[in-house]
Amino acid sequence: MIKLTELSQDIQDAVAATREKVAKLHAELPANNLVVWTAGNVSERVPGADLFVIKPSGVRYDELSAEVMVVCTMDGEKIEDGTPARLSPSSDTAAHAYVYRHMPEVGGVVHTHSTYATAFAAVHQPIPCVLTMMGDEFGGEVPVGPFAIIGDDSIGRGIVETLKDSRSPAVLMANHGPFTIGKDATAAVKAAVMVEEVARTVAAARTLGEPVPVAQEHIDSLYDRYQNVYGQK
Numbered sequence: 001m002i003k004l005t006e007l008s009q010d011i012q013d014a015v016a017a018t019r020e021k022v023a024k025l026h027a028e029l030p031a032n033n034l035v036v037w038t039a040g041n042v043s044e045r046v047p048g049a050d051l052f053v054i055k056p057s058g059v060r061y062d063e064l065s066a067e068v069m070v071v072c073t074m075d076g077e078k079i080e081d082g083t084p085a086r087l088s089p090s091s092d093t094a095a096h097a098y099v100y101r102h103m104p105e106v107g108g109v110v111h112t113h114s115t116y117a118t119a120f121a122a123v124h125q126p127i128p129c130v131l132t133m134m135g136d137e138f139g140g141e142v143p144v145g146p147f148a149i150i151g152d153d154s155i156g157r158g159i160v161e162t163l164k165d166s167r168s169p170a171v172l173m174a175n176h177g178p179f180t181i182g183k184d185a186t187a188a189v190k191a192a193v194m195v196e197e198v199a200r201t202v203a204a205a206r207t208l209g210e211p212v213p214v215a216q217e218h219i220d221s222l223y224d225r226y227q228n229v230y231g232q233k
């Protein structure tokens with residue numbers, strides 16, 4: 001088994017920095033009302049190594065610190081990372097690992113059960129692109145992925161199959177909830193916040209009438225501006 005202390009100092013430093021970052025980002029899930037109890041997870045690739053960092057399974061968010069973040073290989077196997085052997089990685093580790101293996105551009109993955117996005121997943125309905133904010137962040141609708149059993153790489157296969165030809169960084173896995181991807185874990189957390197927000201707004205809009213789709217040409221222009229011009233250089 002790979003032992004963290006036997007890896008190069010550069011890799012050990014990169015692991016330490018990633019653990020700090022991933023531990024901090026987990027606090028964003030309850031802070032943004034995206035999870036109850038322990039029902040969500042964040043992971044990030046370790047730069048310069050075939051490793052990623054993810055939270056331990058079933059541990060309360062206020063107990064998560066850099067020291068207990070679990071380090072895994074790209075096959076989702078925990079390495080000897082200095083945490084107790086009994087500390088298992090998230091139950092969604094195989095899904096995160098599958099995404100990293102098949103989407104090399106992805107550096108971060110997030111899963112939550114946020115209420116409104118999960119409600120769309122429960123009824124197998126994509127979130128239609130009816131808001132400029134959706135054009136900006138998702139470049140179109142947020143798609144629904146297949147039903148998949150938890151624990152092996154079925155969820156990962158569903159995520160990759162659904163997102164590989166989509167601009168959306170979010171997929172609503174049927175009867176389960178949102179999984180989001182990004183160039184790093186911060187971007188994936190942002191997508192998780194945004195997908196819940198637009199799901200909530202679209203659900204509210206439907207109580208008033210039928211939401212009006214944004215024209216494709218406007219979606220393309222919104223997406224291009226937000227991805228390439230918005231914010232600070």
Ligand SMILES: O=C(CO)[C@@H](O)[C@H](O)COP(=O)(O)O
Pocket residue numbers: 038039040041055056057058059089090091092111150
């Ligand atoms: O979707 C599920 C289970 O339905 C999981 O995402 C858990 O809700 C969180 O699991 P851990 O990351 O704590 O193992």
